[in-house]
Amino acid sequence: MLFRSTVEADLDRFLPLVTVDPASGMTPEKYRENLADRQYRPERTWIAEDGAGTVLALAVWWGGSDEERPAALDGLFVHPSLGTGEERTDLAARLLGAAHTAFAATGPNAPPEYHVFLPGDWHERPEAVAALTWRREAARRAGLPAELERLRYAWTPQDARPEPARLLAFEPEPDDGVFVGLFHRTLAGSLDSHSLKEAAELGAEAQARADVEFYRTFMRGERSWWRVARDADGEVVGFGLPSRNHAFPVIGYLGVLPEYRGRGYVGEILGEITRILLAEAAPEEIRADTDLGNVPMAAAFERAGYRNFARRLVFSAT
Known part of the structure; x- marks a missing residue:
């Protein structure tokens, strides 16, 4: 198995792996948008390919358009032919490990964080738990064992406006x-x-x-x-x-x-x-x-x- 960063010519080979599930909202269209403004880059996108050249796994790191080092892992995908068991998790972990080693050679030793965006009720949704579980284990094996859960909030101008400050x-x-x-x-x-x-x-x-x-x-x-x-x-x-x-x-x-x-x-x-x-x-x-x-x-x-x-x-x- 060959683990490497991508080049522009790989795009149409790995994009079919990008599919939406409860632990990943990335789409091929969104990848192309972020690629165009350099938040995604070929050198921040890694693949695993077999001896026949088939892309079997994909990892996408995000970073600022003017930043050289990736800030966070944004997406992790494995070809459905590997099934849902240990083979999938193992390949994902080895891909992350190879990329982490390469990143460490050009910057801080600590690998970039992995951010997974989930529904608010993900704990009660078996399909969300399943989509997360193999990714979590792959991240752990690749050197990301610590886990923090955060709540995401949104406010729109149609919501209640803040009242004038009385105390401050x-x-x-x-x-x-x-x-x-x-x-x-x-x-x-x-x-x-x-x-x-x-x-x-x-x-x-x-x-x-x-x-x-x-x-x-x-x-x-x-x-x-x-x-x-x-x-x-x-x-x-x-x-x-x-x-x-x-x-x-x-x-x-x-x-x-x-x-x-x-x-x-x-x-x-x-x-x-x-x-x-x-x-x-x-x-x-x-x-x-x-x-x-x-x-x-x-x-x-x-x-x-x-x-x-x-x-x-x-x-x-x-």
Whole structure:
């Protein structure tokens, strides 16, 4: 079996493997769209082919159009001739492992995460569980054993508009250092798994700087949208980062400082982010994610009229 990245001439050979199921919404048309704007690339698309040249498995990584390293595995497919048992899982795992080895030779050793988008009720749907199970096991064998489940939310202008803030006032803050400090301070007692994991690896200060850099350079929202929240006494109590990704305006990040939690501030910061995105991005839809275990944030989204429409599983090395 040969495992390799693709070239342009392979396109019509591997696209027939791209089929929609409950654990993958990728279509051939969507692949072509993302290929055209360089979010998918031949070198980020890997195949397994047998001695006769038949493509038996396909893995597609996504990344920013101006980024050299893939950010996340976006799709994993195996030819139906391999059935639904161990042979399918084994081939998928070996394909991922080969690609991970190649990626590590040109960048960080940790392989890119694998993001799987699932229906909100996937736990109760046997067909969704089946579509996920072999992919999850292949990812585990290929070095992505850690798993995080996130809730996906959406809000449209037809939904209830956020009420004016009563408790907080918001202002722009041009100094990135202020936001580094706020990210750092909000880590204490945070329920955000990603931030806590990265802080444990990098240190809290380095993680805070990395967060600011991420929203500054990788995300597509305007820096001028960022806000600091102050209470009636003029004290900084939190912050909000409206942003956008490659497809939607998003709730980038919001934080309440530990000593001010439990006072209803999270809802007002969320409302301010929503208002800014409405005014600045003219969205048809605003998207947001939060960890399944972050119950206060999920409750805030639901109070604000955001609808939990799906879930995201993130598989990672740690």
